Amino acid sequence: MHYFEDIPVGVPAEIGSHSFAQEEMIRFAEKYDRQDYHLDPEAARAGPFGGLIASGWYTGAVFQSLFVRHLQKIAEELRRAGRPVARLGPSPGFTDLKWPRPVYAGDTVSFRTTVEKKRVLRTRPGWGAVHFSNEGFNQKGERVYAFRGITFVERKPA
Amino acid sequence: MHYFEDIPVGVPAEIGSHSFAQEEMIRFAEKYDRQDYHLDPEAARAGPFGGLIASGWYTGAVFQSLFVRHLQKIAEELRRAGRPVARLGPSPGFTDLKWPRPVYAGDTVSFRTTVEKKRVLRTRPGWGAVHFSNEGFNQKGERVYAFRGITFVERKPA
Numbered sequence: 184m185h186y187f188e189d190i191p192v193g194v195p196a197e198i199g200s201h202s203f204a205q206e207e208m209i210r211f212a213e214k215y216d217r218q219d220y221h222l223d224p225e226a227a228r229a230g231p232f233g234g235l236i237a238s239g240w241y242t243g244a245v246f247q248s249l250f251v252r253h254l255q256k257i258a259e260e261l262r263r264a265g266r267p268v269a270r271l272g273p274s275p276g277f278t279d280l281k282w283p284r285p286v287y288a289g290d291t292v293s294f295r296t297t298v299e300k301k302r303v304l305r306t307r308p309g310w311g312a313v314h315f316s317n318e319g320f321n322q323k324g325e326r327v328y329a330f331r332g333i334t335f336v337e338r339k340p341a
Numbered sequence: 342m343h344y345f346e347d348i349p350v351g352v353p354a355e356i357g358s359h360s361f362a363q364e365e366m367i368r369f370a371e372k373y374d375r376q377d378y379h380l381d382p383e384a385a386r387a388g389p390f391g392g393l394i395a396s397g398w399y400t401g402a403v404f405q406s407l408f409v410r411h412l413q414k415i416a417e418e419l420r421r422a423g424r425p426v427a428r429l430g431p432s433p434g435f436t437d438l439k440w441p442r443p444v445y446a447g448d449t450v451s452f453r454t455t456v457e458k459k460r461v462l463r464t465r466p467g468w469g470a471v472h473f474s475n476e477g478f479n480q481k482g483e484r485v486y487a488f489r490g491i492t493f494v495e496r497k498p499a
Contacts, residue, residue, distance in 0.1 A: 211402075214402070214406065215402040215403070215405050215406045216402075216405050216406065216409055217406070217409050217410070217413070238405070239432070240398065240401050240402045240405050243398050244369075244372070244373040244374075244398045244402065245373070247373050247396070247398050248372065248373045248375070251374055251375050251376055252375070255375070272389075274397070274440075275439065275440075275441075276437065276438050276439035276440060276441075277438045278436055278437060278438070279434065279436060280434050280435045280436070280438050280488075281433065281434035282432075282433075330438075
């Protein structure tokens with residue numbers, strides 16, 4: 184990860200896309216979200232969404248897997264360039280987690296993250312707070328996933 | 342599900358507890374959250390949490406599985422008693438998703454849901470908005486998971 188000081192504000196970063204295959208959506212739902220419109224293609228067709236849709240928690244898990252890979256790629260590049268890698272603190276949580284539209288079987292969702300602001304922390308010397316906004320868009324450009332959060336990132340050593 | 346009118350406000354409902362086994366936490370993390378403290382018990386011991394902890398998204402998925410089962414149990418009981426079952430609308434999203442403390446391998450987390458308020462919807466005749474607060478506590482009584490949300494629930498037919 185880049186140091187707090189190196190992170191650009193207001194520039195969306197593409198973190199990857201994922202094609203939601205029906206089989207994997209059902210496999211997740213069988214374990215964690217046993218509702219008809221996540222589990223059963225036929226019942227889903229007759230249901231409120233007109234088709235099988237992903238559990239919102241599956242969309243969240245897919246986002247997380249791409250986000251972690253994105254951060255690890257940045258760390259890897261920094262290491263290869265012989266540059267130091269900043270530490271990331273744990274996230275205290277998120278606000279405004281939204282699924283504005285369903286993710287249907289066969290949809291491809293592209294995710295991105297944008298830093299909205301940064302804040303130096305007086306109470307945690309050596310660390311800064313990064314406020315980010317994460318979003319996912321389907322192949323039609325419709326927003327299907329969004330949340331805001333804060334992460335603590337190490338500051339550049341003086 | 343009970344109709345909007347039947348749902349009590351301010352009464353916490355226990356929706357179940359789950360023991361977080363290290364193996365299942367690692368299996369989830371391998372797929373969705375490949376960070377050392379979710380994946381590797383030895384690296385986790387040396388890391389910021391002093392032990393292997395669950396991906397926050399795994400805690401969310403476990404909550405969801407218990408919550409869905411809880412609602413289905415209520416619906417089943419109503420059906421068996423020959424009473425009608427209200428429909429639930431999709432959730433527009435959540436606010437204030439928090440992981441105030443880590444969930445360690447071996448922890449048992451008890452989850453509960455509390456309706457904070459109800460609101461009749463003028464814009465959606467026949468439906469009401471139920472504002473709920475969901476929480477999880479570990480075996481020491483420490484809060485490890487929390488979020489707030491809104492769900493639409495069918496009103497009792499006049």
